[in-house]
Amino acid sequence: MPTHRLDPIDRKILAELQADGRMTNVELAKRVGISAPPCLRRVRVLEEQGFIKGYHADVDSRELGFEVQVFVMVGLQSQAESDLSAFEARCRDWPLVRECHMLNGEVDFILKCVAPDLSTFQSFLTGDLLTAPNVASVKTSLVIRGAKDEPGVPFDVLEERLSRSA
Amino acid sequence: MPTHRLDPIDRKILAELQADGRMTNVELAKRVGISAPPCLRRVRVLEEQGFIKGYHADVDSRELGFEVQVFVMVGLQSQAESDLSAFEARCRDWPLVRECHMLNGEVDFILKCVAPDLSTFQSFLTGDLLTAPNVASVKTSLVIRGAKDEPGVPFDVLEERLSRSA
DNA sequence: CCTGAAATGAAAGGCCA
DNA sequence: TGGCCTTTCATTTCAGG
Numbered sequence: 380m381p382t383h384r385l386d387p388i389d390r391k392i393l394a395e396l397q398a399d400g401r402m403t404n405v406e407l408a409k410r411v412g413i414s415a416p417p418c419l420r421r422v423r424v425l426e427e428q429g430f431i432k433g434y435h436a437d438v439d440s441r442e443l444g445f446e447v448q449v450f451v452m453v454g455l456q457s458q459a460e461s462d463l464s465a466f467e468a469r470c471r472d473w474p475l476v477r478e479c480h481m482l483n484g485e486v487d488f489i490l491k492c493v494a495p496d497l498s499t500f501q502s503f504l505t506g507d508l509l510t511a512p513n514v515a516s517v518k519t520s521l522v523i524r525g526a527k528d529e530p531g532v533p534f535d536v537l538e539e540r541l542s543r544s545a
Numbered sequence: 546m547p548t549h550r551l552d553p554i555d556r557k558i559l560a561e562l563q564a565d566g567r568m569t570n571v572e573l574a575k576r577v578g579i580s581a582p583p584c585l586r587r588v589r590v591l592e593e594q595g596f597i598k599g600y601h602a603d604v605d606s607r608e609l610g611f612e613v614q615v616f617v618m619v620g621l622q623s624q625a626e627s628d629l630s631a632f633e634a635r636c637r638d639w640p641l642v643r644e645c646h647m648l649n650g651e652v653d654f655i656l657k658c659v660a661p662d663l664s665t666f667q668s669f670l671t672g673d674l675l676t677a678p679n680v681a682s683v684k685t686s687l688v689i690r691g692a693k694d695e696p697g698v699p700f701d702v703l704e705e706r707l708s709r710s711a
Numbered sequence: 712c713c714t715g716a717a718a719t720g721a722a723a724g725g726c727c728a
Numbered sequence: 729t730g731g732c733c734t735t736t737c738a739t740t741t742c743a744g745g
Binding site (some may be wrong): 385393396397398399400401429430431432433434435436437438439440441443444445448450467468470471474475476477478479480481482484488489490493494495501519520522523524525526527528529530531532533535536537540 | 546551559562563564565566567595596597598599600601602603604605606608609610611614616633637638641642643644645646647648649651652654655659660661665686687688689690691692693694695696697698699701702703706
Binding site for chain 1 (some may be wrong): 720
């Protein structure tokens with residue numbers, strides 16, 4: 380487990396910033412139990428080493444007009460590495476595709492898509508995805524309602540695990 | 546489309562904070578072209594009205610020791626509303642389940658899960674998910690590699706759409 | 712609803728322990 | 729490393745257009 384360089388204070392910093400990424404540094408320092416300057420230094424290091432990849436406001440996509448969320452299962456004809464990465468590159472260029480993960484099993488990729496309405500999604504589907512090279516099968520599943528959508532990872536599980544192995 | 550109360554400056558604020566949620570207010574004000582005090586007022590209003598649901602540091606889950614990501618398709622025996630929401634409540638209690646969405650079609654739910662390793666996931670699967678009431682079918686798909694993982698929504702698409710309908 | 716100024720409070724760097 | 733001090737800059741309130 381590559382958590383070598385992280386002490387308990389670093390993990391607490393990550394957990395706090397995951398829960399509230401706009402917290403001021405003095406508030407963060409208070410919560411993790413050190414003073415502000417070393418706390419800020421730790422945050423910088425965590426950013427530089429890639430443990431923190433960025434900070435994002437979590438916007439309400441439905442309120443903003445993105446009423447449609449769809450999961451799309453994609454199978455390709457060729458699973459040669461060059462064809463896989465060509466498809467991935469295409470996904471990165473499609474703004475409606477927010478996530479693209481390569482899976483094991485019969486299907487090759489799962490895509491998480493958003494769209495303002497069904498017709499916008501449908502024209503993406505027929506105009507872009509289905510006509511893309513090497514695409515063999517596409518199965519879409521509309522999200523009827525969202526029940527849980529937590530960003531990040533469960534730090535409780537990590538801490539529990541670390542205390543077990545200690 | 547319920548974007549009524551948002552003017553172009555509000556949308557720019559949302560787009561900027563989605564891209565960098567830790568930006569200072571003066572930097573944000575400079576980017577959206579107004580001075581700091583009204584900019585902060587707008588941010589507060591966007592938070593209070595729920596357009597901004599929170600701010601989160603994006604932590605590298607693999608670097609932190611969560612090596613396994615799994616999508617799980619779940620079918621239930623009963624689709625009565627009380628049974629659906631009972632399952633959703635269960636998902637909210639499971640820390641390894643980060644997302645739970647109700648879908649149309651043959652499968653009822655898709656879950657996005659993380660775990661430190663396969664054996665942790667497997668004990669969740671057999672110990673918690675498969676033994677939960679009302680669960681009829683479970684199909685898991687391991688993420689081999691991630692190709693795209695963008696949080697939030699594509700504001701370009703929204704702006705383009707608004708300029709079309711104007 | 713915005714700008715501009717003034718006071719409070721936080722960020723960032725130097726330096727000592 | 730963490731803590732303290734100082735300067736710089738951001739946040740917040742208030743007066744005014």
